[in-house]
Amino acid sequence: MTTSPSRLTARALAALLAPAAALGLAACAGPSSADGAEPGTGPADELRLGYFANVTHAPALVGVAGGYFEEELGGTALSTEVFNAGPAAIEALNAGAVDATFIGPNPAINAFVKSGGQSVRIVAGATSGGAQLVVREGIESAEDLRGTHLATPQLGGTQDVALRAWLTEQGLANDIRGGGDVSVTPTENAQTLTLFQNGQLDGGWLPEPWASRLVLEAGAHVLVDEKDLWPDGRFLTTHLIVRTDFLERHPETVEALLRGELAAIDALVQDPDGTKVLVNEQIAAAAGRPLPDEVLDRAFANIEFTADPLAATLPTLLADGVTAGTTTDADLTGIYDLRLLNGVLRATGRDPVPAAGLGEE
Known part of the structure; x- marks a missing residue:
């Protein structure tokens, strides 16, 4: 060999x-x-x-x-x-x-x-x-997220925390029960893709390869690339x-x-x-x-x-x-x-x- x-x-x-x-x-x-x-x-x-x-x-x-x-x-x-x-x-x-x-x-x-x-x-x-907030067509700013439903892999996970903290910084209320200006629902990654394709989710803060899958397979686009939020990316x-x-x-x-x-x-x-x-x-x-x-x-x-x-x-x-x-x-x-x-x-x-x-x- x-x-x-x-x-x-x-x-x-x-x-x-x-x-x-x-x-x-x-x-x-x-x-x-x-x-x-x-x-x-x-x-x-x-x-x-x-x-x-x-x-x-x-x-x-x-x-x-x-x-x-x-x-x-x-x-x-x-x-x-x-x-x-x-x-x-x-x-x-x-x-x-x-x-x-x-x-x-x-x-x-x-x-x-x-x-x-x-x-x-x-x-x-x-x-x-390797983590991004990817969203459907028509969402171009944080303000456009009011009233939307977003997914993360699991409550308390790294992407879940990143999304909730970022939403709070943007003045968008959210809570761990799914309430607020933006509803955040912890969802298994494969299900997130399916729900997004079916129009039941507006996007998600996801790790790779799931961010790329939503972009390339389901028509999402990147609203936030997390590397842009950190020194030196x-x-x-x-x-x-x-x-x-x-x-x-x-x-x-x-x-x-x-x-x-x-x-x-x-x-x-x-x-x-x-x-x-x-x-x-x-x-x-x-x-x-x-x-x-x-x-x-x-x-x-x-x-x-x-x-x-x-x-x-x-x-x-x-x-x-x-x-x-x-x-x-x-x-x-x-x-x-x-x-x-x-x-x-x-x-x-x-x-x-x-x-x-x-x-x-």
């Missing part, structure tokens, strides 16, 4: 990081977990990983389909679960059904706040960008979180997962055409059919793949959640543990990423 350049990247990473792994483990022995578990009990027998079948989760999709996670995990078995939106993934994480998940920032913030800072840690970024769409007790018990396993993620991101950057195939295969497996090439191309063009979790943006995302009524104000100090990620980055000659004063780095 011929080995692709991207697989060679993964193997090169493994070779480089073997001596560094032991050092990273010693550095990662943080405070004892909420359930009193002793840190560092060795590699896990199994890693249960969650992610979404969205292009904004491409590092996860490529990590699974390209074998990057399994290669780095070695003797640790990998099992996966696909979610539609963040709150459902957090429920699974809190229930112990998954150990780690790729997810948007606002559900991670909610989990951290509700647990008093105990339940989860953000260990890496994954993607920046960079905003967190997806990052990787881990249950705190799992991180403390099995730092070797989390480090292996991070090596696999970095290899997948390298492949996405170096071989976009090849990795689009892998992403589309995973989306087809979850949704029943692949995306048209033009949808995939548009979605990829809207996203930056990066392990940097853009920590400095998190206080704004928390404030947006407070405005949206989906979370309460809180101290986010401790939400990040980037020590393993930065160990991997340094071992491969890359710059470490900051936690912006909100945790270990």
